[in-house]
Amino acid sequence: MAKAWRWFHQLGSPKYLFQKTGQWLPWIWGATLILLAVGLYYSLWASPLEARQGQGHTVRIMYIHVPAAALSMVGYIAMAIAAIVGLVWKMKMAFAVVRSIAPAGAAMTFLALFTGSVWGKPTWGTWWEWDARMTSELLLLFLYLGFIALHASFSDRSKADKASAILAIVGVINIPIIYFSVKWWNTLHQGYSVTQKGALAPEFQVPLFTMLAGMYLLFAALVIMRLRAEIILRNQKSRWVMEWATADAKKVTHD
Amino acid sequence: MPSLSSMSQSQDIQFDGLYAHELTVSRSENVLLEDAELHLAPATITYLYGENGTGKTSLMRCLTGLLQPDDGKIYWNKKPINHPESGYFQDLIFLAHSLSMKNELTIAENLTFYAQLRCGGSYNNKELQADISQVLTDLGIGGLEGRMFAELSAGQQHKVALARLMLEPAKIWILDEPFVNLDQKTRGWLAAKTLEFKAQGGVVLFTSHHHIDELPVDQKVGVEHE
Amino acid sequence: MISTLLKRELKVARRNWIGLAIPLLFFIIVVSLFPFAVSPEAPMLQKLAPGVIWVAALLSMLLSLEQFYRSDFQDGSLEQLLLMSSPTSVAISKIFAHWLLTGLPLVILSPLLGLLMQINYGFEHINHTWVLMLSLMLGTPTLCLLGAVGMSLTLAANRNGLLVSILIIPLYVPVLIFGASTVTASLESLRYNGELAILGAFLMIAIVFAPFASGRALKISVG
Numbered sequence: 001m002a003k004a005w006r007w008f009h010q011l012g013s014p015k016y017l018f019q020k021t022g023q024w025l026p027w028i029w030g031a032t033l034i035l036l037a038v039g040l041y042y043s044l045w046a047s048p049l050e051a052r053q054g055q056g057h058t059v060r061i062m063y064i065h066v067p068a069a070a071l072s073m074v075g076y077i078a079m080a081i082a083a084i085v086g087l088v089w090k091m092k093m094a095f096a097v098v099r100s101i102a103p104a105g106a107a108m109t110f111l112a113l114f115t116g117s118v119w120g121k122p123t124w125g126t127w128w129e130w131d132a133r134m135t136s137e138l139l140l141l142f143l144y145l146g147f148i149a150l151h152a153s154f155s156d157r158s159k160a161d162k163a164s165a166i167l168a169i170v171g172v173i174n175i176p177i178i179y180f181s182v183k184w185w186n187t188l189h190q191g192y193s194v195t196q197k198g199a200l201a202p203e204f205q206v207p208l209f210t211m212l213a214g215m216y217l218l219f220a221a222l223v224i225m226r227l228r229a230e231i232i233l234r235n236q237k238s239r240w241v242m243e244w245a246t247a248d249a250k251k252v253t254h255d
Numbered sequence: 256m257p258s259l260s261s262m263s264q265s266q267d268i269q270f271d272g273l274y275a276h277e278l279t280v281s282r283s284e285n286v287l288l289e290d291a292e293l294h295l296a297p298a299t300i301t302y303l304y305g306e307n308g309t310g311k312t313s314l315m316r317c318l319t320g321l322l323q324p325d326d327g328k329i330y331w332n333k334k335p336i337n338h339p340e341s342g343y344f345q346d347l348i349f350l351a352h353s354l355s356m357k358n359e360l361t362i363a364e365n366l367t368f369y370a371q372l373r374c375g376g377s378y379n380n381k382e383l384q385a386d387i388s389q390v391l392t393d394l395g396i397g398g399l400e401g402r403m404f405a406e407l408s409a410g411q412q413h414k415v416a417l418a419r420l421m422l423e424p425a426k427i428w429i430l431d432e433p434f435v436n437l438d439q440k441t442r443g444w445l446a447a448k449t450l451e452f453k454a455q456g457g458v459v460l461f462t463s464h465h466h467i468d469e470l471p472v473d474q475k476v477g478v479e480h481e
Numbered sequence: 482m483i484s485t486l487l488k489r490e491l492k493v494a495r496r497n498w499i500g501l502a503i504p505l506l507f508f509i510i511v512v513s514l515f516p517f518a519v520s521p522e523a524p525m526l527q528k529l530a531p532g533v534i535w536v537a538a539l540l541s542m543l544l545s546l547e548q549f550y551r552s553d554f555q556d557g558s559l560e561q562l563l564l565m566s567s568p569t570s571v572a573i574s575k576i577f578a579h580w581l582l583t584g585l586p587l588v589i590l591s592p593l594l595g596l597l598m599q600i601n602y603g604f605e606h607i608n609h610t611w612v613l614m615l616s617l618m619l620g621t622p623t624l625c626l627l628g629a630v631g632m633s634l635t636l637a638a639n640r641n642g643l644l645v646s647i648l649i650i651p652l653y654v655p656v657l658i659f660g661a662s663t664v665t666a667s668l669e670s671l672r673y674n675g676e677l678a679i680l681g682a683f684l685m686i687a688i689v690f691a692p693f694a695s696g697r698a699l700k701i702s703v704g
Contacts, residue, residue, distance in 0.1 A: 087697075142651040149647055153638035156283045162701045163634045167648060170630055170694055174652050177683070181655035188662065237284065321560055322704045344564055353557025359496040360489070371485045372565045 012091045015240050018231045021224045028221045035214030039063065042207035058122045063207055065115035067215035068108045069133070072140055073175070075105030075219065079147070080172035083165035095161035096234060098168060099151060100226035104219055106144035112137050132186035136179045143171045157234070271332055272296045272458050273318065273427060278327035280310065280317050287313050290327070293476065295427070300449060300459040300470065305478035311462050312352070314478060315429055318460070319349045331427075345373070346426035350433060354416040358405035362396075362415050363387050365404055366422055373423045383422070390421045394441060414441060420448065427458040434463050446470040482566050483574045490578035500548050501582050508541035508587060512594045523599040530598035531613070531664035537594070538587050538617060539653055542624045543646050545583040549632040550575065550699070559636075560703045568696030576629045576692060584621035591617050600668070612667040619680040620660040626684075626691035627652045633698035656683055 010016045043063035079101045086094030116134050117127050128134070147164055154160035235241045273295040280288040287310030295301050305311050316322040318329060320336050320343070334341035356365045366387050370378055384400075391397050394414045396407075404412065413436060420428060428449070434442055446469035449459055494501060515533050516526060553559040553575075562571045592610045595601070600609045631649035638644060659679050666673040 139651045139654060142647070146648040146651065149644060150634060150638065153635070153640055153644055155639060156637070158283070159637055159701055159704070163637070163698060166630075166694055166698050166701070167634055170652070170690070173686075173690060174655075177655050177686070178651065181658045185658045185662070234284070316704075319564060321563065347564065349561075349564060351557050351560065353555075355557040355561045357489075357493055357552075357556065357558060359493045364489075364492065368485065368489050369561065369565075372482065372562075375482065375485075 012093050014093060014096075014231045014235050014238070017093055018228060018244075021228055025221065025224055025228075028217055028224065032214060032217040032221050035210055035217060039207055039210035039214045043211055047207045048203050058119055061115050061119040062204075063211045064215075065112060065119060066208060067212045068115060069112040069137065070212065071215060071219050072105060072109035072112050072137060074216075075101050075108060076140065076143065076168070076175065077172060079105065079168045083168040086165050087162065087169075092158075092161075092234075093231075095165060096227055096230040097223075098165055099161070100223050100230050102144060102148050102151070103226060104222040106141065106148065107222075108219065109137055109141040109144055113141060130186070132179075132183045135182045135186070139178050139182070140175070143175075147171070269333075270294050270296070270330070272299075273460075274330045274333075275318065276328050276330065278314075278317065278329070279325045280313055280322070281325050282310065282313055288478070293318075295458045295460055295474075297426075297458055298453050298456045299473040300453055300461075301474040301476055302467075302472040303460060303462045303476050303478065305462075309478040311478050312431060315349075315431055315460070315462065316351075319347060319429055320344070321349075343427075347429065348420060348423055348425045348427070349429045349431075350416055350419070351431050354412055356404045356412065356415060358403065361401050361403055362391070362407070363400040365415065366418055369419055370422045386422055387418070390418045391415075393421075393444065394418060410436065410438065413437065417441075417445060420452075425457070428452065428460070430459070430461040432462055432464070434461075434465075434467055442467070443469055483570055483577075486562070486566070486571065486574035487578050490575065491581070494548075494578070494582050497548075501545065501586075504541045504545040504583060505586050505590060507544055508537050508590065509594065511537040511540065513597055515598070523602040526599045527602045527668065530595065530600045531661040531668065533598060534591060534594050534613065535616075535620075535657055535661040535664070538591070538621065539624060539657055541587060542583060542621065542628060543650075545579075546628045546632050546645055547642070548583075549579055549629060550636055551632075554636045554702065559699065563699060563703055568700050569692050570696075571699065572629060572633070572692040572695040576625055576695070579629070580622050580625040584617075584625050587621055588614055588617045600664075607667075607670070609664065609667050612673060613664050615677060616660045616663040616680060619677060619684055620656050623656050623680070623684045623687045624653060626687040626695075627656075629695040630691050630698060633695045633702060636699070636702035656680065659683070 011020075040063075043060055047060070047063075079098050082094045082097040082101070085091055086098065113134065116131075116137065120129050120131075120134075121127050147167055150167055151160045151164040154163065232241055232244075273293075275291065275293040278288055278291040278293065279286065280291075291314075303311055303314070313322060317324050320329070329336045331341045331343040331346070334343075336343040360368070363384065367380075367383060370383055387400060388397065391400060391414075394417065396411050396414055399407070399411070404415065407415065417433065433445060437445065446467065449461075449470060453459060512533055515529060519525060519529065550559060553562065559571075591613050595610045595613050600613065601607075627649050628645075631645045631652075634648065635645045659676050663673045663676040663680065666676060
């Protein structure tokens with residue numbers, strides 16, 4: 001426990017975090033590329049087509065759509081957790097993490113909406129259907145964009161961090177409420193659902209889980225890259241950043 | 256909110272009055288103060304000076320608890336200011352640059368509101384209204400109680416803000432530029448009242464661009480750029 | 482303490498009544514546009530009524546948010562309030578006063594809009610006006626509470642007029658869904674207790690979290 005605490009405190013140090021993430025990043029990128037290559041091969045070529053509903057090749061969209069949708073939710077929850085850490089323990093690096101997740105989360109939400117729409121055209125015959133999940137994703141995208149807009153509207157970074165952290169927490173309390181409301185509203189109007197009930201056949205499972213793992217890692221890699229940029233931005237005046245900027249980047253990482 | 260530092264509070268603070276310990280304050284990545292110590296003892300007047308933009312106001316706002324310091328603790332009579340038993344916010348009057356008065360209320364209504372907010376129902380309303388009339392007369396704006404705040408001249412508005420010092424019981428005054436744009440007579444009045452407050456054991460911290468001849472100070476604190 | 486704050490709010494508002502009247506006027510004018518844009522036929526208007534009135538109420542509440550903490554923030558009285566009382570109680574009294582001055586008038590005006598939108602057309606014995614009022618009565622305080630959070634977050638931001646709308650409209654959606662569907666259910670002669678109960682539940686959740694969140698945000702904005 002004491003060890004975990006110490007580690008937690010060390011992570012609060014920008015320099016330590018920057019060095020550690022610098023060490024992790026190549027490994028994460030490597031694993032991401034391998035998993036995505038394998039996953040995409042399976043999902044785009046080697047997996048069977050779904051026979052029912054005559055969906056044909058469109059089922060392959062699922063392998064992108066499902067991970068993107070999952071990450072859009074997970075990303076927001078992670079933002080809220082980091083926001084709580086930042087506000088309660090006054091840990092500045094946590095705010096940098098919150099800010100770094102936002103663009104990647106928004107991108108995943110957009111990707112989920114886009115693939116959902118492309119999938120919807122052959123399935124429903126329309127680009128947009130007010131389906132419960134799609135509508136929730138749309139509102140989630142608004143929450144992400146609101147967060148980014150709020151953070152960008154302050155000249156004082158520490159105020160921006162704290163105010164948008166509160167917004168992230170308020171948002172995460174609202175996500176289940178929004179989801180429940182939209183679902184209820186949708187059944188009222190006899191909507192459709194993209195995802196069919198029932199267990200996924202095993203031949204779909206392998207590519208889906210590979211893609212899920214790959215996309216999670218991709219998300220982590222994007223967040224970490226953004227986080228490193230944030231750390232440099234926020235510590236411009238520190239000596240180690242000056243040294244890092246002038247000297248060879250590698251040297252600092254292996255200090 | 257859980258506080259990790261609650262254990263370190265057990266160290267004994269020997270100082271009465273306001274005591275800031277290892278205070279670090281920054282504004283938008285600029286460190287204004289680092290590990291600063293400041294002690295404002297009872298019955299003293301402290302003059303805080305420094306160029307514009309050096310963080311005088313930030314330091315003041317930190318001492319009022321409005322601005323969170325990056326590091327360090329502030330004690331009021333040996334208790335952290337946020338500790339419920341310190342009673343700091345009951346004892347403090349902070350007059351900021353902005354006058355904090357509503358344009359839509361009359362002078363008497365504005366002053367009554369703050370007095371009631373501080374004292375609750377304990378202030379008899381009749382007494383309070385009489386006190387308000389008295390203070391306004393002393394300040395040379397007697398008879399204007401019923402006027403809307405917005406209708407006053409800038410100088411008169413400033414005097415209304417100062418009137419709060421006489422109407423609300425306190426033990427510490429933190430005043431941001433209280434002497435700026437005051438006429439000779441009101442400067443004299445404010446200096447006299449400040450000395451009176453000091454004689455009763457009050458703590459005073461004020462900023463000013465110029466030295467105030469009327470007001471002998473016990474302590475001068477400078478904030479400077481590195 | 483809260484009553485002192487509340488009295489002051491009401492006094493300031495009384496002398497500044499035009500600022501509060503404008504969002505109400507907006508509420509009426511927006512609703513009266515629909516017959517021109519869609520059709521003056523009663524059955525058509527009746528079908529649109531719940532949605533139109535609820536959206537107009539929501540927009541009107543958004544407009545009146547500018548009156549919320551802004552002037553107190555600008556003239557410095559907000560920091561004095563925060564020095565002298567707890568952030569949560571400042572938020573509670575401001576929110577309550579704000580609802581009395583903006584939400585309650587909407588509830589009181591809504592029968593007029595029901596009339597314009599032919600809400601009782603074709604019904605002899607059932608009066609839907611009460612359902613409309615009840616849904617707004619339970620829904621508008623939640624809108625106020627959420628609006629307070631949004632407003633206190635954006636006080637110190639550089640651009641805030643539209644920013645606050647972007648932040649809180651997604652949070653308004655659940656209230657809008659259940660508010661409008663309460664009235665729709667009544668128009669379809671269905672039971673609407675469930676919808677009302679959910680509106681009440683939203684209100685309870687908002688009462689628990691929003692004043693605290695708004696108070697924290699006020700501290701940040703002032704600091």
